[in-house]
Amino acid sequence: MNLARKVLAMLSLIPASSAVADATHYPLTVMNCGQEIHVSSAPDRTVTVGQSATEILYALGLEDRVVGTSVWFNPVLPQFRELDADIERIADNDPSFEGVVNRKPGLVAAQYEWHVGPTGSVATRDQFHELGIATYIMPADCDTKDNATGGDGTRTAAFSTDSIYKGIHELATIFDVQQAGDTLVDDLEAREEEAISRARDLDLPDDLSAVFWFSSPDGSAAPYVAGRLGAPGYLMDKLGIRNVIQSDEEWPTVGWESIARTDPDIIVIARMDRRRYAADSVEAKLEFLQHDPVAREMSAVKNGHIIEMDAHAMSATMRTIFGLETLVDALSTLSFDR
Structure with a gap:
């Protein structure tokens, strides 16, 4: 039902x-x-x-x-x-x-x-x-x-x-x-509380970091990544993950050189049906991360710590709670041996 x-x-x-x-x-x-x-x-x-x-x-x-x-x-x-x-x-x-x-x-x-x-x-x-x-x-x-x-x-x-x-x-x-x-x-509140409780049981590293990539206007442009105070910031905060992007803007554009210098442990990429920008598709994002000379050197790429999430869950919506569940499920399969 x-x-x-x-x-x-x-x-x-x-x-x-x-x-x-x-x-x-x-x-x-x-x-x-x-x-x-x-x-x-x-x-x-x-x-x-x-x-x-x-x-x-x-x-x-x-x-x-x-x-x-x-x-x-x-x-x-x-x-x-x-x-x-x-x-x-x-x-x-x-x-x-x-x-x-x-x-x-x-x-x-x-x-x-x-x-x-x-x-x-x-x-x-x-x-x-x-x-x-x-x-x-x-x-x-x-x-x-x-x-x-x-x-x-x-x-x-x-x-x-x-x-x-x-x-x-x-x-x-x-x-x-x-x-x-x-x-x-x-x-929704019950699902939110359950996901947060499950995350505590994962015993994640205290210094885990991430970047959320929504899309990019074209292959060479700086990507739209999540600022620290929006829905992805909430997801990271609840799981004890540090957002490497400290902007208060909802979706600032930040160059890959700057992102690579922060070397995030995790990259979360948006999955969507929309095709407005060159990097809307998951395939385009993965192709870029695996072949760009700067992006491919990041630890998250080398270690395969790339998580797909519905784009709608990255916005401030009911699906943000579902995104919390997606993130916990994915983190439970990753190893963070330091």
């Missing part, structure tokens, strides 16, 4: 009095990423701009409210594959403003502020609000983060999975499915 069906089954067991007590009172006002949003009733038509919002709505059992999706990095989670096949994918990457509006949504749920924000690549929030369409941006992309700095933004404090759980609870409240939100958060 997939997660959405489990949630719905659990909801059917909740006493009516409890369900009424937890019901959302409309009209609802929520402070979201610095703006008040107003929802007059539970949205019956939602367009998602970002895989994170899509999969959270699916996990809350709200797939019947989703009329279009966009911005995908990885295949949808296996438990949602069947239901996702019946929902229109407006675009693999950025949708057009018209493409979103034409679906007549009551709500646009976005993963990144740069898609739907002050300078949104799809549209600004005001443009949607002028048409009576509410917007919701996942808090993980704006809590403890300044997106006005350009690029992928700069973290003002370390990412925490609390922002993921906050987004789940707020979406559950907007759609009046609070019990489903509680169930999902409980499951």
Whole structure:
């Protein structure tokens, strides 16, 4: 039974009095990423701009409210594959403003502020609000983060999975499915705690270091690597791994010569279906690491300490918890004899 069906089954067991007590009172006002949003009733038509919002709505059992999706990095989670096949994918990457509006949504749920924000690549929030369409941006992309700095933004404090759980609870409240939100958060928190506990049992070296490589514009360009305060920074912090990249930017570009000088013990590379940049594919990343005269001399490459991870888990999303599990599983197979 997939997660959405489990949630719905659990909801059917909740006493009516409890369900009424937890019901959302409309009209609802929520402070979201610095703006008040107003929802007059539970949205019956939602367009998602970002895989994170899509999969959270699916996990809350709200797939019947989703009329279009966009911005995908990885295949949808296996438990949602069947239901996702019946929902229109407006675009693999950025949708057009018209493409979103034409679906007549009551709500646009976005993963990144740069898609739907002050300078949104799809549209600004005001443009949607002028048409009576509410917007919701996942808090993980704006809590403890300044997106006005350009690029992928700069973290003002370390990412925490609390922002993921906050987004789940707020979406559950907007759609009046609070019990489903509680169930999902409980499951994710349990998985997070279990992965961290397993990592402690691995007895990893105290001075273990890593770099997370998302992609590169072309073969000769400096790669996009994870800064110290984003989701990969959280993953490393929970496992006691030092990030060799100390920037507060979400995904700074750092030259391979600089990375090689830090000689990380582990290189984590993003696996994705997207093909926007030359190094999006795992194959291109591995080819570079094994043949570039600078990169191939790093200890992680020589020792085969290269870990693949879903790109979506490297972003501040529900899948970050799954990325924690991926990292622990991979580390359990590696030897770090010094």
